[in-house]
Amino acid sequence: xxVELKNINKHFGNFKASDNVSFGIEKGKLIGxxxxxxxxxxxxxxxxxxLETPDNGDIIIDGKVINNVPASKRGIGFVFQSYAxxxxxxxxxxxxxxxxxxxxxxxxxxxxxAELVKLIGLDGLENRYPSQLSGGxxxxxxxxxxxxxxxxxxxxxxxxxxxDAKVRQELRHWLKEMIAKLGVTSIFVTHDQxxxxxxxxxxxxxxxxxxxQIGKPLDVYSTPKxxxxxxxxxxxxxxxxxxxxxxxxxxxxxxxxxxxxxxxxVTKKTEVQKFKNSAEEGVVTDVAFRGSGIELSVLVNxxxxxxxxxxxxxxxxxxxxxxxxxYRIFVTAGDNAYLLENKSLREPVVVI
Amino acid sequence: xxxxTKSSKAVxxxxxxxxxxxxxxxxxxxxxxxxxxxxxxxxxxxxKAVTDNYTVKAxxxxxxxxxxxxxxxxxxxxxxxxxxxxxxxRGKKILTTLIDLPVTVSPxxxxxxxxxxxxxxxxxxxxxxxxxxxIVFAVPGIVLATIFVTFPFISRELIPVLExxxxxxxxxxxxxxxxxxxxxxxxxFPHIKWAFLYGVVxxxxxxxxxxxxxxxxxxxxxxxxxxxxLHVEILFNEFQYVPAFAVASILxxxxxxxxxxxxxxxxxxxxxxxxxx
Ligand SMILES: Nc1ncnc2c1ncn2[C@@H]1O[C@H](COP(=O)(O)OP(=O)(O)O)[C@@H](O)[C@H]1O
Ligand SMILES: [Mg+2]
Numbered sequence: 001x002x003v004e005l006k007n008i009n010k011h012f013g014n015f016k017a018s019d020n021v022s023f024g025i026e027k028g029k030l031i032g033x034x035x036x037x038x039x040x041x042x043x044x045x046x047x048x049x050x051l052e053t054p055d056n057g058d059i060i061i062d063g064k065v066i067n068n069v070p071a072s073k074r075g076i077g078f079v080f081q082s083y084a085x086x087x088x089x090x091x092x093x094x095x096x097x098x099x100x101x102x103x104x105x106x107x108x109x110x111x112x113x114a115e116l117v118k119l120i121g122l123d124g125l126e127n128r129y130p131s132q133l134s135g136g137x138x139x140x141x142x143x144x145x146x147x148x149x150x151x152x153x154x155x156x157x158x159x160x161x162x163x164d165a166k167v168r169q170e171l172r173h174w175l176k177e178m179i180a181k182l183g184v185t186s187i188f189v190t191h192d193q194x195x196x197x198x199x200x201x202x203x204x205x206x207x208x209x210x211x212x213q214i215g216k217p218l219d220v221y222s223t224p225k226x227x228x229x230x231x232x233x234x235x236x237x238x239x240x241x242x243x244x245x246x247x248x249x250x251x252x253x254x255x256x257x258x259x260x261x262x263x264x265x266v267t268k269k270t271e272v273q274k275f276k277n278s279a280e281e282g283v284v285t286d287v288a289f290r291g292s293g294i295e296l297s298v299l300v301n302x303x304x305x306x307x308x309x310x311x312x313x314x315x316x317x318x319x320x321x322x323x324x325x326x327y328r329i330f331v332t333a334g335d336n337a338y339l340l341e342n343k344s345l346r347e348p349v350v351v352i
Numbered sequence: 353x354x355x356x357t358k359s360s361k362a363v364x365x366x367x368x369x370x371x372x373x374x375x376x377x378x379x380x381x382x383x384x385x386x387x388x389x390x391x392x393x394x395x396x397x398x399x400k401a402v403t404d405n406y407t408v409k410a411x412x413x414x415x416x417x418x419x420x421x422x423x424x425x426x427x428x429x430x431x432x433x434x435x436x437x438x439x440x441x442r443g444k445k446i447l448t449t450l451i452d453l454p455v456t457v458s459p460x461x462x463x464x465x466x467x468x469x470x471x472x473x474x475x476x477x478x479x480x481x482x483x484x485x486x487i488v489f490a491v492p493g494i495v496l497a498t499i500f501v502t503f504p505f506i507s508r509e510l511i512p513v514l515e516x517x518x519x520x521x522x523x524x525x526x527x528x529x530x531x532x533x534x535x536x537x538x539x540x541f542p543h544i545k546w547a548f549l550y551g552v553v554x555x556x557x558x559x560x561x562x563x564x565x566x567x568x569x570x571x572x573x574x575x576x577x578x579x580x581x582l583h584v585e586i587l588f589n590e591f592q593y594v595p596a597f598a599v600a601s602i603l604x605x606x607x608x609x610x611x612x613x614x615x616x617x618x619x620x621x622x623x624x625x626x627x628x629x
Contacts, residue, residue, distance in 0.1 A: 051523055072529040084520030088542035097538075098528035149528060 001060075002027035002185050003048065003153060008057035010043055010209075017043040018054065019209040025202075030179050031187045032200030032217075036232070040209040041189040042081070045155045048187070049078050061153065077146030077184075079156040083138050085130040091117070091141050092126040098149040116144040119178070136167045143175070147182070154179070156188040160195065172199050193233050197221060205229050223339065227256065227332035234260035237305045242329060244301040247278045247343040251331045258330040258337075264307035265325045266296055268314060278344040279323040284316050300324045386604055389597035401598035409575045410583040411602065413491065417498040417566075417579060418559040424499050425555050429506025430548075436507075437514040438522075448511075454503040462500050463568025466493060489571030494579065497565035502555045509551030513544050546621030553617060557610045561603065 001024035010018035017040045025031050033041050046052040048059060050071030058065050066074060086094050095116055099109045117123055120140035130138055139159060146154060159175065160168045176199050179186050190196050196203050197217040205212045205220060207228045213220050224230035231238060242248060242257040266282075267273040282300035289295075296307045296316060305324065309316065316322060328341045391398050401407065435441075436448060454462065468474060470487040480487065487493045525535045541548075563581040570577040572586060580603055587596035 049527060051527070071523075071527050072531075074527075076527065078524065078527050080520050080524060082518070082520050084524040086521055086525070086539055088539075097525065097530070101529045101534070145524075 001025060002062060003187070004058075004060040005044070005048070006058040006060065008044075008047065008054045008059065010040075010047060010052065010054050016209050018047070021057070021209070021211055023204055023211055023214055025185060025187065027185050028183050029185060029201045030176065030199065032196035032203045033187055033189045033206060034193060034196040034200075034203050035191065035206030037191050039206045041191075041206055042157055043209075044206070045078075045157055045187065045189055048153075049076050049155055050074050075149070075151055075153075077149070077151035077154040079139075079142045079146050079154070079159055081157040081159075081161060081189075083130075083142040083162075085138055085142055085145070087130050090127050090129060091122065091133070094130070094141055095145050095148050097145065102149060112148060116148055120144045134167075135163045136171055139163060139171065143178070147184070152185065154184050154186040156186065158189050158191070160190070160192075168195075175199065205232070207232075224330065224337045226335050227337050228335075230258050230330040230332060230337035231256070234262070235306055236260050236330075237303070239303045242331065244303075245280065245326060245329075248329060248340045249343070251333055251338055251340070253333040254331045255334070256332045258332065259305055259326060260330075261295070261306045261308045263327050263329065264298075264305050265327065266298055266307045266309060266316070267323045267325075268316060269321060269323065271314070273323045273325060275325045275342070275344045276323065278342065279325040282322055282324040284318050284320045284322055287316060287318055298322060298324055383604065386597055386600050389593065390601045392597075393594050397594055398598045398601075401595035402602060404595070406575050406578065407580075407583060407595075407599055407602075410578045410580045410599070413494065413577070414560055414579045414581075416491070417495050417562075418556050420495045421498045421502045421559040422552055422555050425502055425506050426548075426552065428503070429510060429551060432507040433510035433514055433544075436511060438519060451504050451507055454501050459497075459501050459562065459564030459566075460568060463497055463565035466497055466500070466565070466569050488569055489573065489577060491577060493569040494566050494577060497569050498559045498562050501562050501565050502558045505555040505558060506548065506551035509547045509554070510544055513547040514540075517543065546617060549617045550614065550621070553610055553614045557607065557614075560606055560610075 003025040004023075006022050008018050008021040009016070019040075021040075021044060033044060035041050043052060047054050048061075050066075050069065054067070059067055061074070086097065089097070092113055095113045096109050099112055104112070113126070117126055120143060122137060122140060122144075125133070125137070130141065133141065139162075143156075143159075156175075160171055163171060172195060175188075188199070190199075200217060202215065203217055203220050204214045205228075207226075212226045213224065213229050220229060221233050224233065230236075236258045237260075238256055238258050240256060242254070243250075265273075266284075267279075273279050280300050282298040282305075284296055285299050285304065286297035287294060290308075292308075293311060294309045294315075296309060298305050298307055305326075307324070325344075326342055327345065328339060331338045331340055390401075432447070432451060436444060467488055469476070470480065470493065471477065472488075485492070487496065521539050522535050525539050530538070561581060562579075563585070566579055567582055567585070570579070570582055572578060572582060574583075574586065578586065580599060584596050584599050584603070587593075587599060
């Protein structure tokens with residue numbers, strides 16, 4: 001493991017911002033630290049960088065415990081959520097700052113800055129001040145500035161949060177490519193599940209100062225280990241009691257039922273429903289057009305579920321009676337989450 | 353834009369009229385009086401009054417006290433503003449309140465405090481005598497009193513500017529290995545420069561004009577502990593009206609000089625902020 005946190009605790013007054021946090025990161029990986037606002041992500045990043053001191057526990061980088069190494073000596077690149085560009089310096093001087101501190105020669109600085117400016121695609125804007133750049137451009141400058149001294153570890157705090165949706169999409173891909181190209185081990189913080197899934201090699205999910213789950217994006221998405229993770233991803237419909245839905249095993253102490261849109265199949269009465277026998281009847285209460293398809297709200301057994309249909313399928317209208325089949329559900333009991341399959345899936349099917 | 357109706361126009365001119373009248377009555381008229389009185393007996397008399405040995409000494413003492421007050425309050429103001437905005441500690445609120453104390457306390461009381469602290473009746477007076485240090489009725493007392501009354505001027509300009517902006521840039525610089533002084537010089541100072549200069553100007557203006565506190569502690573020793581404002585008072589009390597006004601005109605000149613400096617700083621600060629907010 002290149003970066004390792006061992007049993008890190010951190011309080012701000014009486015508030016526990018980090019609760020026994022442990023994880024390890026392999027060299028060269030791009031890690032997404034995901035969690036809702038206030039879950040303690042920034043605190044973790046700041047402790048790794050040396051801007052905060054943990055109450056106890058070890059932070060290990062490249063085999064060495066660095067708790068007592070000052071921030072300035074850790075050689076970590078940090079991209080702040082606010083970018084924190086030096087507003088009284090030009091783009092050139094911003095990127096050159098770390099190199100000047102290292103007392104590099106003028107020609108070396110010139111070459112390195114030129115290289116980075118090219119990398120971030122801002123050639124010709126070297127003499128602009130941060131206030132004369134767009135959000136996306138500022139973000140790139142912050143990235144270049146952090147990379148200039150060749151850090152072995154790059155930390156990014158919500159790098160896309162302040163950027164509008166369209167540019168954000170572009171920047172995500174750009175950042176992923178850049179980091180892959182440079183091979184620098186990176187941790188980025190985000191509260192956006194899509195962003196984490198799209199960009200990260202591995203996701204660490206935080207909730208209330210604790211780590212809930214660590215794994216590959218697909219794994220955490222499809223096999224959530226905790227109630228929080230199960231409800232955090234996707235676009236879940238959450239309700240209490242699932243006993244009205246037939247053909248699911250009972251779970252002792254079940255508290256919540258979580259159904260994601262892709263777990264639900266909605267068919268018109270005139271269409272073929274493979275599992276007609278175990279499908280329930282529902283009423284469409286809302287139809288919304290999304291970029292990727294049509295999103296439906298259906299009222300079944302007193303519960304409103306979200307489901308999707310493709311543009312190519314026959315259209316459904318509000319008030320229409322439909323058949324609703326649920327493939328699987330997540331059920332939470334205490335802190336744990338269980339995946340339950342519809343038993344009909346395991347039985348031979350007769351299509352009439 | 354606000355659209356002008358007939359009645360709002362009347363209000364506008366009325367308010368402007370009141371302001372102008374006030375400025376003329378309260379500021380311009382006295383100013384003209386000072387100048388005309390100073391030159392009442394011709395330029396030669398004026399020149400004699402302002403080049404008088406005691407006047408020149410008072411002038412230099414005023415500048416000395418002002419310069420020392422500015423330098424010391426710069427150090428204090430920067431430290432106080434920095435610690436109050438960048439650190440969390442116990443008693444922060446109390447410190448913030450105490451810094452403002454000199455503005456709320458009457459200068460006479462400030463002078464008395466120093467008189468009682470360092471004067472004959474003070475328990476530390478014998479100690480000062482042993483070390484041969486004279487504070488009361490001497491230049492150090494005047495400097496101390498001046499520093500006291502101008503105490504909050506620089507820090508009060510800096511605190512809001514530093515507060516309005518987080519620590520991010522400093523942290524970013526520190527992470528890249530920059531040392532404290534480099535961070536201050538390259539990151540923090542450019543940001544507070546105009547507010548700081550403005551504070552210096554206010555501090556200098558107040559220091560030059562200080563009368564009350566200095567009056568109590570100076571002892572009015574002509575040529576020794578007399579500042580310009582005190583000198584004006586002495587001349588006036590001796591019925592030497594023309595010299596009194598002549599010396600006063602020096603203070604007026606200094607004030608105008610500072611006013612110009614202030615406007616230049618404000619103008620520059622605003623212009624800079626437009627290009628690099
Ligand atoms: N310097 C601080 N002083 C006091 N409380 C803090 C400080 N920094 C963070 N916190 C608190 O710790 C919690 C976690 O903060 P943070 O790590 O910034 O969360 P996130 O980045 O996940 O939104 C928040 O409730 C926040 O109020
Ligand atoms: Mg945060």
